Amino acid sequence: MSAVRSSAPAIALPRPVAPPRAAESGWRRVVSRFRANPMSVLGLVIVAFFIATALLAPLLAHPTQRNPYMIPHEGYASDPRPPSPGHPFGTTEEQFDLFYGVIWGARTAFVVALTVVASAVAGALLLGSLSGFYGGWVDEVVMRVTDVFLAFPGLILAVVIVAVLGQNVRNAIIAIAVVEWPTYTRLLRGEFLRVRDMEYVQAARALGSGDLRVIARHVIPNTVYPILILASLNMGGIVITFAVLSFLGLGAPPGYADWGQLINLSRNWIAGTPGHALEFWYTLLVPGTAIFLFVLGWNLLGDAFRDIFDPRLQGSR
Amino acid sequence: MLIFALLQFLTPAMRASLYIHDPKQLVGLADIIRKYHLDQPVYVQYWDWLVQVLHGDLGWSETAREPVADAVRGYFPATLELGFYSFLCILVFGVWLGTTSAVHKDKVIDHFSRFTSISGNSLPTFVWALVLLMVFYGHFGWFPPGRLSLEADQFVRTSQFHPYTGLMTVDALLNRQWWVLWDALRHLILPVATLTYYLTAVLVRITRSSMLETLRTDYVRTAQAKGLAQKVVVDKHARRNALIPVITLGSLLFVGLLSGVVITETVFNFPGIGRWGVGASQQLDIPAVTGFALIFAGLLVVGNLCADVLYALVDPRIRLQ
Numbered sequence: 053m054s055a056v057r058s059s060a061p062a063i064a065l066p067r068p069v070a071p072p073r074a075a076e077s078g079w080r081r082v083v084s085r086f087r088a089n090p091m092s093v094l095g096l097v098i099v100a101f102f103i104a105t106a107l108l109a110p111l112l113a114h115p116t117q118r119n120p121y122m123i124p125h126e127g128y129a130s131d132p133r134p135p136s137p138g139h140p141f142g143t144t145e146e147q148f149d150l151f152y153g154v155i156w157g158a159r160t161a162f163v164v165a166l167t168v169v170a171s172a173v174a175g176a177l178l179l180g181s182l183s184g185f186y187g188g189w190v191d192e193v194v195m196r197v198t199d200v201f202l203a204f205p206g207l208i209l210a211v212v213i214v215a216v217l218g219q220n221v222r223n224a225i226i227a228i229a230v231v232e233w234p235t236y237t238r239l240l241r242g243e244f245l246r247v248r249d250m251e252y253v254q255a256a257r258a259l260g261s262g263d264l265r266v267i268a269r270h271v272i273p274n275t276v277y278p279i280l281i282l283a284s285l286n287m288g289g290i291v292i293t294f295a296v297l298s299f300l301g302l303g304a305p306p307g308y309a310d311w312g313q314l315i316n317l318s319r320n321w322i323a324g325t326p327g328h329a330l331e332f333w334y335t336l337l338v339p340g341t342a343i344f345l346f347v348l349g350w351n352l353l354g355d356a357f358r359d360i361f362d363p364r365l366q367g368s369r
Numbered sequence: 370m371l372i373f374a375l376l377q378f379l380t381p382a383m384r385a386s387l388y389i390h391d392p393k394q395l396v397g398l399a400d401i402i403r404k405y406h407l408d409q410p411v412y413v414q415y416w417d418w419l420v421q422v423l424h425g426d427l428g429w430s431e432t433a434r435e436p437v438a439d440a441v442r443g444y445f446p447a448t449l450e451l452g453f454y455s456f457l458c459i460l461v462f463g464v465w466l467g468t469t470s471a472v473h474k475d476k477v478i479d480h481f482s483r484f485t486s487i488s489g490n491s492l493p494t495f496v497w498a499l500v501l502l503m504v505f506y507g508h509f510g511w512f513p514p515g516r517l518s519l520e521a522d523q524f525v526r527t528s529q530f531h532p533y534t535g536l537m538t539v540d541a542l543l544n545r546q547w548w549v550l551w552d553a554l555r556h557l558i559l560p561v562a563t564l565t566y567y568l569t570a571v572l573v574r575i576t577r578s579s580m581l582e583t584l585r586t587d588y589v590r591t592a593q594a595k596g597l598a599q600k601v602v603v604d605k606h607a608r609r610n611a612l613i614p615v616i617t618l619g620s621l622l623f624v625g626l627l628s629g630v631v632i633t634e635t636v637f638n639f640p641g642i643g644r645w646g647v648g649a650s651q652q653l654d655i656p657a658v659t660g661f662a663l664i665f666a667g668l669l670v671v672g673n674l675c676a677d678v679l680y681a682l683v684d685p686r687i688r689l690q
Contacts, residue, residue: 204624204665204666204669205624205625205627205628205665205669206628207628207631207632208627208628208631208646208661208662208665209662211631211646211647211650212650212658212661212662214650215649215650215651215658216658219651288490288491292493295493295495296493296494296495296632299495299632300632300635300647300650300651301651302647302650302651315495315496315499318499319499319636322499322502322503322506322507333503336496336499336500336503337500340493340496340499340500343493343496344491344492344493344496347490347491347492347493348487348488348491351487351490351491352487
């Protein structure tokens with residue numbers, strides 16, 4: 053190990069000077085390109101807004117119950133009530149406060165999406181590196197398995213998995229992670245294949261690095277951007293899938309601070325009362341807007357990342 | 370190659386079936402386990418199940434109170450009807466919007482189509498479906514949920530109405546019951562609109578970028594230089610070639626349609642396979658869920674096969690390979 057470190061500067065003397073400057077101008081280029089497209093800025097603003105909401109949830113909507121993700125409700129009156137001073141967004145049936153639900157729902161959305169992405173990336177790192185770095189029959193098996201997963205409609209697979217495992221938030225997250233990992237594995241495998249034979253990897257090998265070190269220090273850092281692009285494009289999709297599961301009664305239980313679940317509570321009220329058809333608009337439009345903005349923000353941000361970091365991919369999706 | 374693909378696409382449902390016996394092993398009573406050979410190794414169970422399926426026996430569905438195969442047969446026409454009309458609308462609308470917006474790049478129609486595509490990608494299907502219901506059923510009372518109104522449903526079950534295909538619109542035509550036809554169409558409009566909006570977003574994006582690329586090619590410029598009318602250039606030269614990558618992604622569209630059908634049917638209370646499958650999943654009706662997954666896997670195989678055949682028909686270069 054020490055041999056590697058001592059010999060490295062001697063070989064690559066100009067390197068310490070060159071990369072920082074390249075990185076700096078690269079960073080400036082990123083910012084200017086980002087600013088050039090107002091849609092990207094809009095996406096960033098929306099996502100930043102949701103991150104702030106999720107982080108500040110306890111301050112914005114003070115939890116009163118032991119589990120802060122359960123929405124507090126006053127009484128069990130069945131009819132939703134319109135926005136009022138105590139309930140800025142109104143209440144759903146059984147008096148769940150919509151404001152509280154939307155605020156903490158942002159947290160749920162981030163928790164779900166980040167957990168899914170993290171576990172999918174973890175699985176992908178393991179399988180993708182085995183598959184891409186070593187190839188051979190491992191590669192063949194892993195790729196055929198991802199083929200099977202990718203061919204099947206994700207939502208239906210998730211529904212089936214939750215149906216079998218049981219209906220709760222944790223199982224819904226597991227189901228979505230099972231649906232999502234093949235995409236990441238494929239991407240990582242491709243990146244490993246691309247990077248594997250690059251000169252700097254050969255150089256690292258020549259200096260005596262083992263496989264693990266080459267993978268961890270040289271290959272993985274070079275696959276960060278593609279993963280970042282995919283993950284940011286994927287965030288919205290994950291949250292939609294989770295909301296759909298909750299909406300179908302297969303995700304979050306009633307009263308859980310989740311947008312899909314809130315929309316499910318609005319289903320009985322979309323027709324309104326005779327003469328006032330749109331009377332209960334807030335039960336649907338409040339959580340609906342939240343989820344729409346969240347997904348829109350991530351989609352725009354993902355598009356921006358893709359355009360900036362990987363011009364080759366433009367318009368291919 | 371094809372058989373290989375078929376095998377690949379079939380396995381998910383089989384895999385689903387593998388999961389399926391396990392919770393029973395945990396929950397179920399010992400005799401049940403013995404009776405259905407659930408204590409056998411997974412591959413033995415799997416083989417038994419496969420043999421059963423090949424004999425057309427999918428088990429008994431507790432939620433439908435009939436064998437799974439019969440339930441599927443009963444629910445399938447509704448889904449087929451919904452899917453068929455949606456697919457038609459998506460193709461027509463998506464291809465039209467995609468090509469038009471590419472031809473008139475950066476004009477009003479282009480901005481409109483880009484807006485459709487971005488918002489359609491971000492707005493979850495079920496939210497959009499509920500908004501449509503709120504406005505067109507709640508406010509205007511035009512398009513109710515369900516498949517048929519009560520009177521029509523009762524009439525359809527009498528001996529005066531002969532069910533030829535199970536597709537309500539076709540049956541109504543064959544029976545010359547115009548009011549039933551109108552009733553069925555009225556119930557179809559909103560679900561079809563929902564699916565169309567959601568999937569057009571995907572299709573427009575692909576068609577537009579492919580069309581833009583084609584319009585930049587040399588042979589299109591040649592056609593224009595020859596003095597051909599713009600309409601002829603677009604219709605005969607550019608669009609046909611631009612649609613080739615669209616067909617490749619047709620299977621993607623089909624997958625989206627299958628997922629969309631599940632959500633749409635649930636929201637609109639449309640008695641198709643999707644709604645039945647979701648109901649079955651909520652109540653842990655495992656044989657029904659297996660049958661549901663199997664049907665969708667089967668549909669997927671058919672869809673992919675169609676896409677492949679179509680691809681070969683459209684692009685002669687494929688056959689040479």
